[in-house]
Amino acid sequence: MNRLTRLVLKRSVTTLLAVLALVVFGFSSLTTLRLELMPDMEMPMKIVYTVYPGADSESVDDLVTTPIEDKIGSLSGVKSITSSSMENVSMVLLQYDYDQNVNDAYLDLRAALDQVKSDLPDDSQDPMIIEMNMDSMPSITYSVSTSDGTDALAFANQDVVPELEALSSVAQVTVSGGQEQYIKVELDRNALNQYGLNMNSIAQYIKATDFTIPLGNLEQGSQSISAISTSDNDTVQAIRNIPLYTATGSVIHLSDVADIDWSVKDADSIARFNGEDTVTISMTKNQSASTIGMVNDVKKVMKNISEQNENAVIEASYDASEMIFESLSSVGSTLALGVILSMIVLFIFFGDWKASIIVGCSMPISLLMTVIVMALMGFSLNIMTLGGLVIAIGMMVDSSSVVIESCFRARDRVPDFKEAALQGTTEVISSIVASTITTVVVYLPLCFSGGMTGQIFIQLGLTIVFSLVASLISAITLVPLFFKMYQPQQKEDLKINHLLDIIKEKYDHMERKVLHRKKTSVLVAVLLLIASFVILSFTNIVAMPTMDEGMVSVEATFRPGTRVETVSEQILPIEAMIAADENVENYTMTASSGSATISVNLKDKRKMSTQEVVDKWIEDTSDIVDMQLDITMSSSMSMGTSSSSGASITIGSVNLEDAKEASEMIQEATWNIPGVLNVSSDAGNNTTQLRVVVDPLSAMSHGMTPAQVAGGLYSMLSGTTAMTVTSDGEEYDVDLEFPKGTYDNASQLMDADIGGIPLSELATVEYTNAAQTIMKMDGKYTVTVTASCLSDDKSDIQDAMDQLLTTLDLPDSVSEAKTLMDTMQDDMFGDMGKALATAVFLVFLVMAMQFESPKYSLMVMLSIPFSLIGAFGLVFISGIDFSMVGLMGVLTLVGTVVNNGILYVDGVNMMRRRMDVEDALIEAGKTRLRPILITTLTTVISMTPSALGFGGRSSVMMQGMALVIIGGLVASTILILVLMPVFYLIVYGTSKKNRRKKRQKYYFWKRKTNTEKPLEEV
Secondary structure, three states, rough: HHHHHHHHHHHHHHHHHHHHHHHHHHHHHHHHOOOOOOOOOOOOEEEEEEOOOOOOHHHHHHHHHHHHHHHHHOOOEEEEEEEEEOEEEEEEEEOOOOOOOHHHHHHHHHHHHHHHHHHHHOOOOEEEEEEEHHOOOOEEEEEEEEEEEEEHHHHHHHHHHHHHOOOOOOOEEEEEEEEOEEEEEEOOOOHHHHHHHHHHHHHHHHOOOOOOEEEEEEEEEEEEEEEEEOOEEEEEEEEHHOEOOOOOOOEEHHHEEEEEEEEEOOOEEEEEEEEEEEEEEEEOEEEOOOHHHHHHHHHHHHHHHHHHHHEEEEEEEHHHHHHHHHHHHHHHHHHHHHEHHHHHHHHHOOHHHHHHHHHOHHHHHHHHHHHHHHHHHOEEHHHHHHHHHHHHHHHHHHHHHHHHHHHHHHHHHHHOOOHHHHHHHHHHHHHHHHHHHHHHHOOOHHHHOOHHHHHHHHHHHHHHHHHHHHHHHHHHHHHHHHHHHHHHOOOOOOHHHHHHHHHHHHHHHHHHHHHHHHHHHHHHHHHHHHHHHHHHOOEEEOOOOOOOEEEEEEEEEOOOOOOOHHHHHHHHHHHHHHHHHOOEEEEEEEEEEEEEEEEEEEEOOOOOOHHHHHHHHHOOOOOOOOOEEEEEEEEOOOOOOOOHHHHHHHHEEOOOHHHHHHHHHHHHHHHHHHHHOOEEEEOEEEEEEEEEEHHHHHHHOOOOOOOHEEEHHHHHHHEEEEEEEEOOOHHHHHHOOOOOOOOHHHHHHOOOOOOOEEEHOOOOEEEEEEEEEHHHHHHEEEEEEEEEOOHHHHHHHHHHHHHHHHOOOOOOOEOOOHHHHHHHHHHHHHHHHHHHHHHHHHHHHHHHHHHHHHHHHHHOHHHHHHHHHHHHHHHHOOOOOOOHHHHHHHHHHHHHHHHHHHHHHHHHHHHOOOOOHHHHHHHOOOOOOOHHHHHHHHHHHHHHHHHHHOOOHHHHHHHHHHHHHHHHHHHHHHHHHOOOOHHHHHHHOOHHHHHHHHHHHHHHHHHHHHHOOOOOOO
């Protein structure tokens, strides 16, 4: 390494030109980096989606879900299987190992599903495979309506969607809300009976009048032209005149047995934006596209459409790019503030702007070098990579500070600045290389971690690694070069130096007392360490911190089968409550059968935090009983999930009835817990279903199969599409249906005419109760009971719910179970634990090789557990949650806190050559006090803006990590200066060499005393 320093000092012009090139390519690389909120992540999950029309949840579970689970459960790489069986639908979620090949997994799954098709009911549709993708969440959503009352849905489908689908950056366009126009053929049941007709025969007559048949080629002159025969009905009047044959053979028109006119279909979903009916259009981006680029493309298209259609009212209701810009700009400002604060600290210690700038130049140059490597690695600028730069800012100047401090000391001995720069760098080069390596190696385990932890944090870790390596190169090249060129002068009469002299004097006095109280000192440190873990037990532990993005999700669940119109009407009071809140910017409501969702965007400048708004709404809606409400904070970083609105407990059993019974007992007991506002379960309420049981013999005696009877009933109740017509370039359905109210109840249904036979002669009806949703995980039925409560009461209520498993007399087969999110969280913490253990081992190896002594390595590593005293203590005092980001801070501490220990032990080893151990310990602490304080303060001060939450809503992501690092560095710095001498003295006192010296002194004294005594006494 010192050869590189010599080369740089010799070829200064070449070095400066290299720096110039670095600046040019660095800024060029910066412009090529994509802007994203989070790093790209792959979810090793696939969903098998199967539709079984008309089946209740238990039938879906028995006939569809279970056969699929049995077949795919043995596939290679499958880690767990979670299923959800609902009315008409089966969903099976497969979670794979992260090292599983995605393409091979798809082919194996496809082959297994092809084999299981024969075991599924005939009426069920073929299973579909849905890929789980982090990019499946909408990046931007628009609300579209018209000011002149024209059909907004038709406008969206005809004029907007095709333009958006043509964009290469858009992967999918989803439209919801609005009502679709169609031609309604409303049949008259009495007229049908009079003419001996039914719905199926009329549908066949209509289809027979709509065809296009090729006839062949005809010769016309010198040409051969193709001929076709066609018949179509493109107007309502033409459809009314369609001829029908009656049972007696006479001909009538369709209008004789039906009313035909334009109408709108019953809405599958209803959307409102700020209380006004609207159509929502959501766009998701291609995986290779940038979110910012995709959003900009969409905005240009929507702007052009708005300008070309004066009556169109188009407004963005959600824009992910706003959060990305805000987050990245806030982190960027925190980064800049960290650089400025670090420069101020350096000026305070050196008292010379030249010295401060020399050390400070390592930061922008290291940043540019890091950006170049990030661009080559395909990284994006996201919260994690920028957070890594914020964390690395303070550490970037560590090596440079140590080098210039050593250069100043060498300058006192050597008058020539060039020689002083070379000697000063050479003296500390081994220490700064070892310190950098110890910090770098702690992130290597993340590079080999393929789990979710690795995907989330690998870019953060590698960004710090790139920054530290770049700063090391800057320290051993640019710092000595600029020291030679600018010749800074260290001022001795600085106030900080007088303060340091006072500290050194008191340190000398205190440390000599501590060295003679080794047992007491170690005991105090151990007690503090134990206390830190006790403090951690009182801290709330979560997987990822929740960012306050100003978004709230309100999900309302109604009784199964509740019509969408009823849902839309009953959700109006909730909308009114939201609209009246002064903190609300806008909201979008989407209703479907049995459920409704309201997505709320709060104002940037508001009086309450998002969690406070959530708590207020939970209290205001606690007395609502006709729907189940789930009000939560929503986050674009929550991987498709919202933060929990209350405490919950999950139970599992191999017996479905036992699981139901246990969940009901838990729900009833949960109501008695103080602070609980509502109780619900993911199984939902039992749904009542009418089952028509067709008698095969009766059906066959009338010339029909049971399936034909069921098909006729389906057409009568749901209607049937006879054909489509084209009008003004748009296709419309022609649907046959009976007037509303014809078959509203069971008695009317039993009077229905099926092929001229009343249904009562073909079938009987019975009522059944089934769970709304049946959940299973790895073959075991699971039910999650959730208690809605205020955020302040959540911890106490969770403890009380956990106690219910031990106090309630639940069925023997029931036990506590984990949800998929719990399993993923455990895996993430487990992966981070393995990474921490591996990092500690690697740091031990690096230091043992440096010191050529495992004892000294273990001694320095004692600073790692004792740094947790400050880390956990500061997190507890701040009141924030301890998360995976905080564990990432602990991982950083493993490689950081030992650096000061390395500097101290290296100084002691050098001073022991010319003084005894105790004096060497004290003198090393006094000598290394200045560089230790410089490196620690620059890191702490640069991270202070992040720790204080400066930088807007996104600062919460890095706040936990910054607090852990600051608390750990402060604690470890104090303990290194105070307790490291004690540990060193303990290790030195038990070394073989020292024991040998003691034995030599003892034998020398023994021989001396023996020679003074008579032989017989000896």
